[in-house]
Amino acid sequence: MVVGAGINGVTSAIELNRRGHDVVLVDQGPLPHPLAASTDISKAVRRAYGTDEDYTALADRSIKLWRKWNQEFSVELYHEVGVMFVRRRKMKPGDFEHESFKMLQKRGQKIERMNSAQLWKRFPAWNPELYRDGVFELEAGYAESGRVVAVLIGRARSLGIELRDNVRFSRLDISGNRVSGIVLDDGQRIAADSVVMAVGAWTPYLLPFTKEFFRANGQPVFHLEPKQPDLFTPERFPVFGADITTTGYYGFPLNRDGVVKIANHGPGREMSPDSPERTVTSEDEKNLREFLASTFPLLADAPIVYTRICMYCDTHDGHFWIAPDPDRKGLTIAAGDCGHGFKFAPVLGEIIADAVEEKPNPILRKFRWRPDVRAGSGTDVARFQVNL
Numbered sequence: 001m002v003v004g005a006g007i008n009g010v011t012s013a014i015e016l017n018r019r020g021h022d023v024v025l026v027d028q029g030p031l032p033h034p035l036a037a038s039t040d041i042s043k044a045v046r047r048a049y050g051t052d053e054d055y056t057a058l059a060d061r062s063i064k065l066w067r068k069w070n071q072e073f074s075v076e077l078y079h080e081v082g083v084m085f086v087r088r089r090k091m092k093p094g095d096f097e098h099e100s101f102k103m104l105q106k107r108g109q110k111i112e113r114m115n116s117a118q119l120w121k122r123f124p125a126w127n128p129e130l131y132r133d134g135v136f137e138l139e140a141g142y143a144e145s146g147r148v149v150a151v152l153i154g155r156a157r158s159l160g161i162e163l164r165d166n167v168r169f170s171r172l173d174i175s176g177n178r179v180s181g182i183v184l185d186d187g188q189r190i191a192a193d194s195v196v197m198a199v200g201a202w203t204p205y206l207l208p209f210t211k212e213f214f215r216a217n218g219q220p221v222f223h224l225e226p227k228q229p230d231l232f233t234p235e236r237f238p239v240f241g242a243d244i245t246t247t248g249y250y251g252f253p254l255n256r257d258g259v260v261k262i263a264n265h266g267p268g269r270e271m272s273p274d275s276p277e278r279t280v281t282s283e284d285e286k287n288l289r290e291f292l293a294s295t296f297p298l299l300a301d302a303p304i305v306y307t308r309i310c311m312y313c314d315t316h317d318g319h320f321w322i323a324p325d326p327d328r329k330g331l332t333i334a335a336g337d338c339g340h341g342f343k344f345a346p347v348l349g350e351i352i353a354d355a356v357e358e359k360p361n362p363i364l365r366k367f368r369w370r371p372d373v374r375a376g377s378g379t380d381v382a383r384f385q386v387n388l
Contacts (some may be wrong), residue, residue, distance in 0.1 A: 001192035002184060005031050006038040007145070007345050008148065008334045008352060009198035011150045015349030016196075017159050024162045026182070031165045032149040035273055037200055037311050039146045040221070042252045042261055043342035044239050046083040046140040047109060048100035050379070054366055056103050056165040058344060065346030066143065073155075077148050080141040081234035081253060083382050085241040086114050086134030095244050101135040110138040123238075125231045125296050131242070142239050142252055145342050164190075169199070169206055172331065179330035194356055198334040201273045201311035207333070213321065213371060214335060216269035218275075218309035223259045224302040231298060232260050241265075242295050245382045250289050260299065262288065263310065265339055265382050268308065273311045278306035312339040316373045318380045320353045322370040332356045336367075338380070 002013045005027035013025045032039045049055040066078035091098035104111045112119065114134035120126065157163060173181040173189055181191040199206055201216035226232045228231060234253040237260075241250040248266035255261070264284075271277055285304070293300040313335045315321050321336035334352045341348070354361040 001026065001181065001190065001194070002196045002198055003027075003161070004197065004199035004202070005033065005149075005153065006036040006198065007149060007152075007166070007342055008200070008337075008348055009196070010149060010156055011345060011349030011351035012196055012198060012334060013156055013161050014152065014159065015353040017156075017161050019353060019357070022196075024164060024192065025156060025166070026164045026167060026169065026190070028168045030165065031153045031163065032146060035311075037313075037337065038149045038151075038342060040310065041144060041146060041223070041255060041257075041259070042142045043145040043249065044083060044140075044252075045078060045143050045343040046137055046239070047104060047107075048083065048085055048096075048137055049103070050096045050099040050142075051103065052379075053103060054363060057341075057362060058109065058347060060109075062344050062346050063139065069346060073151050074362075075147070075151065077151065078141060078143045079234065080139060082136060082138050082346055083140040083142075083240070084134055084136040084237035084238050085112060085244060086131045088130055088243050089132060090115070091133045091135075094290070097134050104135065104137060112136040112138065123236055125226075125237050125298055127295055127297060128293060136238070142241070143342065143345065144255075148342075148345060162369060172328070173205075174328065177218070177327060177329055179328050181324075192330075194330050194332065196332045196334055196352065196356060198352070200335060200337065201313045203313055203333065203335045205272055205274075210333065210335075215270055215316060216272060217270045217312055217314060217315040218278055219264050219266065219268045219312060219339065220280045220288070221261065221263040221308040221310050222280070222285075222288055222304050223261050223306040224299055225258060225305050226254070226260055226299055226302050228298055229254055229258055242291075247291060247297070248382045249288075259305065260302075262292075262299075264288075268312060268314075271309075277342075278309045280309060310339075312337060314338050316375045317370075320367045321369070322352055322364065322367040324355060324358060326369055340380075 001024045013023045047059040085097045168185040170185040204211040204214040232254040237253045248264040251262035315336040322334045325331040
């Protein structure tokens with residue numbers, strides 16, 4: 001049984017089904033769930049990960065599979081428009097952008113260094129006086145995440161996976177130290193030999209014993225309608241991180257609905273995904289407008305047509321948590337996206353299924369059960385350090 005039909009849940013259900021398991025996929029909302037982090041218009045797909053070669057290699061494999069998914073599903077879910085991470089000053093050793101550039105160069109990826117006025121002329125929406133350097137990854141882009149989840153839900157149905165939506169998980173059904181299924185809030189029990197909890201930012205609330213491992217927090221997302229849309233097409237406005245380790249801002253080109261999405265990847269606000277405070281604040285909008293005025297002057301007064309709080313499930317070190325529970329036999333937790341999980345959608349199911357079956361997989365060492373990791377030990381500067 002898999003609880004949660006976001007990107008972790010649906011990919012693991014499909015892979016476990018492929019491996020011969022009878023799978024029930026349970027979710028509290030309609031599918032795709034409108035409040036899930038996965039249910040969005042876009043998520044970045046890039047290899048740039050600073051010095052972390054594990055994630056860089058995993059992203060490289062994912063991108064190859066994203067291209068295959070486009071062919072397999074006969075729909076362009078992944079758009080290879082390029083991803084740029086740029087800085088206001090020259091890159092230096094230790095910078096995320098510098099270390100990403102070195103790693104991508106070492107691995108033979110197609111990249112350009114964003115340190116010439118001639119190169120910046122290709123991107124007229126940017127303030128050319130402000131941003132001086134960075135790395136442009138050509139074979140990267142974004143996935144239409146909500147559409148991806150919907151397509152995968154369709155695939156799960158076609159495979160005969162039993163989908164139970166609009167049912168609310170109440171607790172694990174445990175006898176001794178063995179999980180034998182789940183209990184719904186109406187008291188109904190659903191038996192299972194193995195349970196995968198893939199509930200994202202709901203994890204510390206549905207499984208209170210995980211509160212020491214996970215923190216749920218919200219990040220503001222904005223959809224804007226530019227007055228000069230031709231300057232925000234993918235050719236002129238790729239996916240970007242704008243001095244992301246100091247500003248937190250990243251964004252996407254004009255989509256099929258004429259919308260530019262810009263969001264923040266910062267410390268965030270701790271909250272439950274069901275919190276009434278899950279709304280963008282006036283302070284969030286004020287901060288966005290200040291960023292736009294300096295970085296994209298043509299967007300400074302653009303109408304905001306939609307706002308959303310995107311929920312992260314954070315671990316103390318910023319790495320995913322995909323592991324069997326050593327104290328509760330039959331339970332595997334697949335959570336801890338930390339705001340950078342969706343790009344790995346094509347490989348997540350395999351990784352989670354390996355954890356369930358306790359099969360060897362080198363990356364699972366990174367995502368292991370690790371209650372000893374201390375808070376704030378992550379290396380994502382935009383998330384774990386403030387007031388740089």
